[in-house]
Amino acid sequence: MMIQNSQELKEHEEMRSLVAELLYQLADDDFLIAYRGSEWLGLAPHIEEDVAFSSINQDTMGHAVMYYQLLEEIGEGKVDDLAHGRPSHYRKNAVLLELPNGPGHYRKEPEFDWAFTVVRHYFYTQAKKVKVDSLKDSSYKPLANVAVKINMELYYHLMHWKTWFHQLLSSNDEARRRMMAAIEKVCADFGGVLSLGPNGEQMAQHGLIEGEEMLMRRWTHEMESVFESLNLSFPESFGMKHGDGRKGEHTDHLVEATATLSEVYRIDPAAAW
């Protein structure tokens, strides 16, 4: 069944709640990774990267806004409230995306880990690409339209992270060692990224997005050749070491991140910006 707009969706409550759940996952994922990325501003390895990474974060935050707008259209509340006002246990992002960039704080003694950032962003962006490709055929037309739009910007993001991944793993011994440690750390929580949560099967049955297994297969297909070309063995498993974000399980890092991010919003939630 193809649903053309939000009015039509509101007549099918089961479908409406599935669309909402999927949108929360997509929106919160982009919102958190864009925030973690923006903490690198002024700290990236060189000035070209600072320019590029800022642009990517800005795009990604724009994607989160689009998803939050779709949620507003189906009666979930106002965009700003959805982004800033929801407590942690209502958030549906994968836990991997809320983990800090490394020890320290962006304003004080940041000892951020660039290898972890490259691996997390590359793995995430490829997963996002797989999902967005699938969403282009979503049975909820407004979501399919947004996917077409996001896909065009995603092309450049993916190319960017793939380049870093290749270059650092083909560099000297220290770079390779640090990248391999980062891969291990990311894999321990990457299971959460490709998860569609407790109702993933119903989402697939309703044609909102393909099932987890298919998404995983497509992601693996893209990544295997990259791993092979770099003489790396493909990871055996992907876990959810720090919790299952799709079920609202999160770390204290998320509480801190959203508190920082929503500082201005909370001064006056009714203000128009």
Next chain:
Amino acid sequence: MVIWEKVRTDIEAALSTVKDPEISSVSIVDLGMVEDVQEENGEVAVKLLPTFMGCPALDIIQKNVEEALLQVDGVDEVKVSFIHHPPWTSERITEKGRQGLKEFGIAPPPKKLEQTGEWKVDCPYCGSPYTTMENIFGPTACRSILYCSSCKNPFEAMKPVSTML
């Protein structure tokens, strides 16, 4: 008596005075952002296509469209909305828009992409095809930074954005 045909012409003229806030030589019409304009009894509804989603200029553009149209005799109310379908692509930029970008020192996006996804851009200053990409990402979401090997100028280019990517 209000002559509605004149109002419509004035609306079109007013829209082409709304420039990209970051590129003063190009209007939103030339960028291909205006998808639909409906006018009925002084109420105007404008549908715009956003270029890049995270672009902070979108709010400013919306405000400027409202202000420009409210100046038009016969227009009492303006509603501006951003829609995602059809998606904006860089092919929507008009010939006049491409000229305007060049005047500003920004190379227009390539009209055609190679099969490999590579793109070639001529220098907006000297027209030389001998250019190199310095950074796909530039000062704004829609621009890249390049360098001209002929006239030795760094310059910016509008990123090609296509559903083919």
